[in-house]
Amino acid sequence: MATIFLAFLTFHNSPSPLQLPLVTSWPRRPPDVVIIGVKKGGTRALLEMLKLHPRVVSPQGEVHFYDKYFERGTDWYLSRMPSASPDLLIIEKTPSYFVTPDAPLRMIGVNPDTRVVLVVRDPVTRLVSDFVQLSKGEGDFETFVLSPDGEVSIDSRPVWTGLYASHLLKWTDVFPSKQMHVVNGDRLALDPVAEIVPLQQFLELKPLINEDTFYFNSTKGFFCWHSKYDKCLGEGKGRPHPEVRNETLVKLKEYYSEPNRAFFRILTSLDIYKSHTFNWSY
Numbered sequence: 643m644a645t646i647f648l649a650f651l652t653f654h655n656s657p658s659p660l661q662l663p664l665v666t667s668w669p670r671r672p673p674d675v676v677i678i679g680v681k682k683g684g685t686r687a688l689l690e691m692l693k694l695h696p697r698v699v700s701p702q703g704e705v706h707f708y709d710k711y712f713e714r715g716t717d718w719y720l721s722r723m724p725s726a727s728p729d730l731l732i733i734e735k736t737p738s739y740f741v742t743p744d745a746p747l748r749m750i751g752v753n754p755d756t757r758v759v760l761v762v763r764d765p766v767t768r769l770v771s772d773f774v775q776l777s778k779g780e781g782d783f784e785t786f787v788l789s790p791d792g793e794v795s796i797d798s799r800p801v802w803t804g805l806y807a808s809h810l811l812k813w814t815d816v817f818p819s820k821q822m823h824v825v826n827g828d829r830l831a832l833d834p835v836a837e838i839v840p841l842q843q844f845l846e847l848k849p850l851i852n853e854d855t856f857y858f859n860s861t862k863g864f865f866c867w868h869s870k871y872d873k874c875l876g877e878g879k880g881r882p883h884p885e886v887r888n889e890t891l892v893k894l895k896e897y898y899s900e901p902n903r904a905f906f907r908i909l910t911s912l913d914i915y916k917s918h919t920f921n922w923s924y
């Protein structure tokens with residue numbers, strides 16, 4: 643209580659030159675919003691864009707509490723959070739939460755009011771992006787995604803990460819749909835405002851991030867933004883994708899076609915995706 647009062651004083655009274663500023667901090671709390679994935683969906687871009695809003699703060703890096711470090715306990719998790727006044731939104735992003743079956747129940751147990759944001763991308767493009775990151779320029783895509791008999795390798799984690807419907811069901815079983823929001827990662831890359839405006843609405847943030855925020859950087863090949871300084875994401879984002887053999891693409895599109903339809907049916911039935919349809923071929 644005393645901490646809250648001190649923090650209140652600090653926040654509302656700007657110190658006169660003769661007063662020493664009160665050095666205090668807000669009690670740590672779990673994030674208000676978690677970007678749960680999907681890996682390579684555009685999670686970093688989404689978080690960095692949201693952080694342009696004056697009401698958004700985030701912890702350093704990816705915290706990995708609900709997948710890797712859950713046994714470290716809630717106090718450890720809270721210690722990773724920034725000290726933030728209650729009017730700020732703390733947003734954490736760890737893309738592997740989406741595919742961690744225990745994550746939804748763990749998360750709702752820590753903060754039942756968590757708002758969950760999922761950014762998805764065409765699963766075939768996502769898979770190529772995952773390959774580019776994991777292979778570090780070595781090996782070929784076909785060996786990465788196909789088994790020796792030439793079929794799509796269902797045991798491969800990067801392949802099953804793209805089975806969005808089965809992962810999403812674990813979340814919709816636990817979280818009320820009014821606490822969930824889905825972002826189209828393909829569109830986020832091409833037209834960030836189209837995705838950020840409805841997201842700000844979902845998060846009850848004033849629409850301060852808008853078309854004036856972004857500019858297209860043709861060297862980077864992506865939208866960047868004006869903040870204190872011009873900002874683009876680093877080298878790790880937007881790496882060139884390799885040419886994929888047409889027959890492999892056909893196999894992958896076929897493989898994902900029914901799971902994609904199932905995913906879209908869930909979104910429609912729960913009304914958690916407000917934008918127009920995904921432009922994935924299925």
Ligand SMILES: Nc1ncnc2c1ncn2[C@@H]1O[C@H](COP(=O)(O)OS(=O)(=O)O)[C@@H](OP(=O)(O)O)[C@H]1O
Nearest residue numbers: 681682683684685686687771831864875879880881
């Ligand atoms: N504005 C902007 N700048 C750079 N990159 C952008 C942007 N918007 C979306 N993207 C896409 O984000 C993809 C990486 O996704 P993630 O950040 O989720 O990757 S990770 O899971 O955290 O490794 C990354 O995938 P790759 O292009 O395959 O690298 C980008 O396509």
